[in-house]
Amino acid sequence: MSHTYEHRQFMIFNVSELPNINFNEVLETSINTVRKSVDGTKTFVKWDGVNTPTSVENLITKEGPHTYEEMLTILSTSEWTNPNRFPYNN
Numbered sequence: 001m002s003h004t005y006e007h008r009q010f011m012i013f014n015v016s017e018l019p020n021i022n023f024n025e026v027l028e029t030s031i032n033t034v035r036k037s038v039d040g041t042k043t044f045v046k047w048d049g050v051n052t053p054t055s056v057e058n059l060i061t062k063e064g065p066h067t068y069e070e071m072l073t074i075l076s077t078s079e080w081t082n083p084n085r086f087p088y089n090n
Contacts, residue, residue, distance in 0.1 A: 005068035025053030
């Protein structure tokens with residue numbers, strides 16, 4: 001069975017703004033559980049629904065919102081995925 005996330009939204013932003021996120025508004029649980037870009041400068045949060053959470057809307061460096069399909073494409077780039085970290089790419 002395939003899962004669809006048609007109502008899920010994603011926002012990319014600089015890690016310097018992580019303290020501004022209200023983790024009660026997004027699906028991540030804390031600053032320590034977010035994924036970061038390979039260089040460690042960007043991260044993202046996700047939420048369900050069309051309304052952007054207030055703490056996310058107030059970010060200065062935000063890029064998005066992005067759909068699930070868009071995020072899959074973004075996360076497959078070298079900015080987000082280091083090909084040298086996977087054992088099958090030795």
